[in-house]
Amino acid sequence: xxxxxxxxxxxxxxxxxxxxxxxxxxxxxxxxxxxxxxxxxxxxxxxxxxxxxxxxxxxxxxxxxxxxxxxxxxxxxxxxxxxxxxxxxxxxxxxxxxxxxxxxxxxxxxxxxxxxxxxxxxxxxxxxxxxxxxxxxxxxxxxxxxxxxxxxxxxxxxxxxxxxxxxxxxxxxxxxx
Amino acid sequence: xxxxxxxxxxxxxxxxxxxxxxxxxxxxxxxxxxxxxxxxxxxxxxxxxxxxxxxxxxxxxxxxxxxxxxxxxxxxxxxxxxxxxxxxxxxxxxxxxxxxxxxxxxxxxxxxxxxxxxxxxxxxxxxxxxxxxxxxxx
Numbered sequence: 001x002x003x004x005x006x007x008x009x010x011x012x013x014x015x016x017x018x019x020x021x022x023x024x025x026x027x028x029x030x031x032x033x034x035x036x037x038x039x040x041x042x043x044x045x046x047x048x049x050x051x052x053x054x055x056x057x058x059x060x061x062x063x064x065x066x067x068x069x070x071x072x073x074x075x076x077x078x079x080x081x082x083x084x085x086x087x088x089x090x091x092x093x094x095x096x097x098x099x100x101x102x103x104x105x106x107x108x109x110x111x112x113x114x115x116x117x118x119x120x121x122x123x124x125x126x127x128x129x130x131x132x133x134x135x136x137x138x139x140x141x142x143x144x145x146x147x148x149x150x151x152x153x154x155x156x157x158x159x160x161x162x163x164x165x166x167x168x169x170x171x172x173x174x175x176x177x
Numbered sequence: 178x179x180x181x182x183x184x185x186x187x188x189x190x191x192x193x194x195x196x197x198x199x200x201x202x203x204x205x206x207x208x209x210x211x212x213x214x215x216x217x218x219x220x221x222x223x224x225x226x227x228x229x230x231x232x233x234x235x236x237x238x239x240x241x242x243x244x245x246x247x248x249x250x251x252x253x254x255x256x257x258x259x260x261x262x263x264x265x266x267x268x269x270x271x272x273x274x275x276x277x278x279x280x281x282x283x284x285x286x287x288x289x290x291x292x293x294x295x296x297x298x299x300x301x302x303x304x305x306x307x308x309x310x311x312x313x314x315x
Contacts, residue, residue, distance in 0.1 A: 077223040102230050106247055109230050137227050 009168035060098035084132035281308035
């Protein structure tokens with residue numbers, strides 16, 4: 001259960017869109033390094049934008065992979081655009097909504113929005129506020145990639161994916177062994 | 178096809194330029210007709226997929242889908258056919274296949290070299306415009 005940057009899949013429209021959430025906890029170690037206290041400043045735990053992109057890549061990757069019942073190895077090929085207008089702090093929940101724009105045997109492109117649910121009891125508490133957008137390009141990996149051998153087993157969609165699918169009530173989509 | 182949807186070469190160029198600017202993050206003035214996608218505009222293999230997706234989106238109309246088949250615009254999997262490439266050089270059969278499949282690419286200066294690694298360098302902005310023009314003309 002490593003390198004998993006979404007907690008739960010909450011909606012799936014096959015081949016169209018997938019929504020996942022991630023609860024950000026101060027127990028996560030990277031937040032203590034991003035950013036630590038120093039030079040008279042207090043610690044400022046902020047989710048790095050690179051991990052928000054990773055969260056969207058996993059959300060969109062599952063959407064792309066589910067279109068072929070996870071039989072293809074789907075890898076992130078290119079971050080086409082990524083824009084974030086707001087930071088995410090511990091205690092907040094991030095919502096990734098990925099939409100499939102294009103899919104064929106070579107790969108897929110997705111667009112998506114990232115939202116967050118503010119903590120506290122302010123006017124906007126409880127509702128999702130959009131904080132940015134990410135467009136990605138995925139490649140279906142064949143037997144070789146620029147002459148490099150690609151492992152036979154599906155290294156992209158591992159066992160932890162089944163847990164995610166199960167908790168989301170999507171057992172039908174389970175990764176075939 | 179009603180006249181209003183026929184694109185002039187200039188319009189095609191302008192759309193292709195926009196596709197390349199967005200896919201490769203290059204400036205408008207870098208996208209000259211003779212610019213090689215890989216050598217001048219630093220395109221990598223994955224960018225080709227991005228470019229194909231964008232061309233399809235840009236040139237499709239509600240009446241007519243603009244669909245680019247794998248290997249149609251950019252050469253693919255040349256090494257998988259032993260008749261086309263021997264010792265990393267294109268064979269006569271390989272050259273004939275490229276000529277036939279890719280009339281939008283100028284292979285004249287490639288006759289001597291034939292280094293399979295350099296095939297991608299032959300794809301220029303003009304190649305893409307020619308490709309789109311041919312395809313739109315059906």
